[in-house]
Amino acid sequence: xxxxGFEVSEVLLLDAQGQEALRLPxxxxxxxxxxxxxxxxxxxxxxxxxxxxxxxxxxxxxFAGLNSQDAGDGAAADWFFSQREFVVTQGLVxxxxxxxxxxxxxxxxxxxxxxxxxxxWLGHALRIDATPPSAVGQRWAMRGKFHHPTLARPxxxxxxxxxxxxxMPHVDVSALRRWLPIDSQVSIQQGxxxxxxxxxxxxxxxxxxxxxxxLQEVDVQLSPALRPLGLRHxxxxxxxxxxxxxxxxxxxxxxxxxxxDTSEGxxxxxxxxxxxxxxxxxxxxxxxxxxxxxxxxAQISQRLPLPEAWRNSLGRIKPRGQISTLQGTxxxxxxxxxxxxxxxxxxxxxxxxxxxxxxxxxxxxxxxxGITGAHIDFDLTQQGGKAQLNIAQGSLTLPLGLDDPHLxxxxxxxxxxxxxxxxxLAVQVSQGQVANGDLAGExxxxxxxxxxxxxxxxxxxxxxxxxxxQAAQVHRYLPSALPQDVRNYVRDAVQQGEASKAKLRIxxxxxxxxxxxxxxxxxxxxxxxxxxxxxxxxxxxxxxLPATNNWPTLTxxxxxxxxxxxxxxxxxxxxxxxxxxxxxxxxxxxxxxxARSEVQVSGEARxxxxxxxxxxxxxxxxxLTAEALQASQASGLADFKLSMKFPLAALQKTKVQGSxxxxxxxxxxxxxxxxxAAVRGQLQFSEQGFKLKDLKARALGGEVxxxxxxxxxx
Numbered sequence: 001x002x003x004x005g006f007e008v009s010e011v012l013l014l015d016a017q018g019q020e021a022l023r024l025p026x027x028x029x030x031x032x033x034x035x036x037x038x039x040x041x042x043x044x045x046x047x048x049x050x051x052x053x054x055x056x057x058x059x060x061x062x063f064a065g066l067n068s069q070d071a072g073d074g075a076a077a078d079w080f081f082s083q084r085e086f087v088v089t090q091g092l093v094x095x096x097x098x099x100x101x102x103x104x105x106x107x108x109x110x111x112x113x114x115x116x117x118x119x120x121w122l123g124h125a126l127r128i129d130a131t132p133p134s135a136v137g138q139r140w141a142m143r144g145k146f147h148h149p150t151l152a153r154p155x156x157x158x159x160x161x162x163x164x165x166x167x168m169p170h171v172d173v174s175a176l177r178r179w180l181p182i183d184s185q186v187s188i189q190q191g192x193x194x195x196x197x198x199x200x201x202x203x204x205x206x207x208x209x210x211x212x213x214x215l216q217e218v219d220v221q222l223s224p225a226l227r228p229l230g231l232r233h234x235x236x237x238x239x240x241x242x243x244x245x246x247x248x249x250x251x252x253x254x255x256x257x258x259x260x261d262t263s264e265g266x267x268x269x270x271x272x273x274x275x276x277x278x279x280x281x282x283x284x285x286x287x288x289x290x291x292x293x294x295x296x297x298a299q300i301s302q303r304l305p306l307p308e309a310w311r312n313s314l315g316r317i318k319p320r321g322q323i324s325t326l327q328g329t330x331x332x333x334x335x336x337x338x339x340x341x342x343x344x345x346x347x348x349x350x351x352x353x354x355x356x357x358x359x360x361x362x363x364x365x366x367x368x369x370g371i372t373g374a375h376i377d378f379d380l381t382q383q384g385g386k387a388q389l390n391i392a393q394g395s396l397t398l399p400l401g402l403d404d405p406h407l408x409x410x411x412x413x414x415x416x417x418x419x420x421x422x423x424x425l426a427v428q429v430s431q432g433q434v435a436n437g438d439l440a441g442e443x444x445x446x447x448x449x450x451x452x453x454x455x456x457x458x459x460x461x462x463x464x465x466x467x468x469x470q471a472a473q474v475h476r477y478l479p480s481a482l483p484q485d486v487r488n489y490v491r492d493a494v495q496q497g498e499a500s501k502a503k504l505r506i507x508x509x510x511x512x513x514x515x516x517x518x519x520x521x522x523x524x525x526x527x528x529x530x531x532x533x534x535x536x537x538x539x540x541x542x543x544x545l546p547a548t549n550n551w552p553t554l555t556x557x558x559x560x561x562x563x564x565x566x567x568x569x570x571x572x573x574x575x576x577x578x579x580x581x582x583x584x585x586x587x588x589x590x591x592x593x594x595a596r597s598e599v600q601v602s603g604e605a606r607x608x609x610x611x612x613x614x615x616x617x618x619x620x621x622x623x624l625t626a627e628a629l630q631a632s633q634a635s636g637l638a639d640f641k642l643s644m645k646f647p648l649a650a651l652q653k654t655k656v657q658g659s660x661x662x663x664x665x666x667x668x669x670x671x672x673x674x675x676x677a678a679v680r681g682q683l684q685f686s687e688q689g690f691k692l693k694d695l696k697a698r699a700l701g702g703e704v705x706x707x708x709x710x711x712x713x714x
């Protein structure tokens with residue numbers, strides 16, 4: 001194209017008040033045939049201009065005294081933004097924002113301004129480089145690309161849409177915010193460092209800002225209703241968008257690889273986070289996260305735009321762990337603040353999860369157990385959800401059900417689902433596995449709140465099988481709904497043993513435990529026990545009674561132990577403590593009702609007679625037999641049969657029946673009496689005394705036969 005150029009010097013433009021608004025010391029213009037046909041220039045180049053720009057109290061932008069939004073003055077703006085290229089070198093710009101700071105707004109002066117504006121049919125590209133005051137920062141660079149609708153005027157910037165990029169190698173936000181509108185829903189009060197900004201513009205309005213940050217001493221407020229967040233340093237990417245949704249203002253905040261330390265010492269290690277909400281009261285919103293640190297989230301939750309109930313809950317459960325994925329929504333329904341309903345959805349996966357149990361009864365987390373060392377995948381709403389929980393070297397703290405709710409776990413797996421309807425709650429476990437120092441097994445079942453006034457502790461239907469159980473720890477896993485006396489008896493009586501092939505079945509309203517009426521439910525625990533230790537009459541802890549007042553404990557137990565409804569039964573073999581060479585067979589221990597404990601023990605044995613007599617003389621059996629055998633001396637093997645009934649609440653009413661079958665023993669019943677040799681026959685005894693029946697022996701050099709009895713005085 002043929003180009004013609006000319007130069008104009010010292011151009012001065014006054015505004016409507018007669019004030020200098022534009023000064024052009026030197027203007028270079030280039031004309032071409034194309035530009036002449038279009039009524040403009042091929043290029044306008046201005047050297048060292050001085051320009052005043054202001055936004056008035058009504059929000060109108062004025063360039064060199066020209067109102068960019070006024071229809072009467074729109075022709076000049078249209079003409080300017082129709083020129084093919086506009087170039088400024090070494091210019092000076094003065095900016096005032098009267099809408100934000102009034103008619104006496106301070107002036108921001110930018111020096112060494114270089115500008116290139118290129119206009120095409122519907123598009124506008126610009127580049128601006130400028131040096132701000134030293135208090136604000138170092139030289140800036142800005143790039144912009146905009147477009148406008150086909151029927152809009154080129155000079156109507158209110159119809160422009162596009163993106164503006166700014167690169168600020170060093171900036172002081174606290175100084176910059178005096179002149180630029182960086183306060184909206186998110187307010188940055190101060191900060192120093194490097195900043196790169198991408199600004200989205202829709203129809204002349206800023207709708208979003210994305211920032212790459214490397215700042216120190218930052219003070220940001222994510223909402224006027226929240227506490228400011230003071231940061232010692234911050235780096236990464238942060239984005240904010242503003243828009244209308246359903247007639248309400250909406251905000252979306254997102255971060256990527258954002259790392260910061262708060263002035264209170266809290267650390268945010270990075271990850272990706274997206275959070276959006278509607279309205280100043282956060283009535284609805286969405287959130288998503290990847291590689292998010294829960295500990296850091298809990299620490300800064302008081303400065304995040306979350307519902308107040310959520311912020312309070314986070315403070316109580318103190319979550320820790322790494323969120324690999326998380327998505328959720330929330331919405332508060334109800335116009336009356338006192339009668340609102342929170343609806344929410346949440347899906348995600350968390351590694352290394354730690355949660356403290358929330359003890360506040362009305363909390364949405366009240367029925368969630370405390371957890372450590374867990375990996376969990378979950379999908380939930382306010383109406384219910386499902387989850388898969390894996391625990392390795394962790395623990396659970398149950399919200400209800402056990403005396404000691406804290407369970408240490410080596411390994412655990414639970415697949416579960418739950419539903420909520422009003423105050424009613426139902427839980428289903430389709431698969432469960434557990435292993436720790438006490439037990440290892442599998443379980444499945446369901447639980448729900450009961451119908452009626454006594455909704456808790458609820459209705460349980462549980463089936464479990466265990467390959468390994470430490471018998472002494474069984475009491476820890478008995479439901480707390482069982483009577484306290486029952487749980488205490490199991491704790492004190494079952495003292496040792498390795499249990500295998502254990503099975504557990506509980507079905508019914510836990511208010512009815514132990515289901516004495518078969519129609520009300522089912523409770524049964526059965527197990528094979530090896531090397532057990534059972535104190536059928538437990539010794540009272542811290543008792544000062546001598547050992548002779550205690551009943552001999554059963555040791556080396558092998559057999560089947562069954563808890564059914566309110567009763568207990570053991571069948572198998574055992575030793576009696578103090579008589580390690582007298583194995584008892586056909587041992588049967590029964591307690592018909594643990595709440596009204598009467599213990600029945602029976603069994604048969606063969607072994608050294610001297611050991612049995614020693615046990616009798618050093619236990620409560622000595623008193624029960626009126627010390628009749630206390631001084632007896634014997635040798636050799638004998639057969640024994642024993643049957644006892646112990647009312648635990650009144651041991652003085654104990655009933656005993658037994659017999660000793662002599663097998664050629666040597667016996668001295670009491671000191672001073674002849675020693676009987678080759679004794680055969682029976683000694684029958686009870687709490688009333690003893691009886692010698694058809695007893696034959698050698699004594700005093702001949703054969704003797706003894707029959708007789710001795711009654712005790714009760």
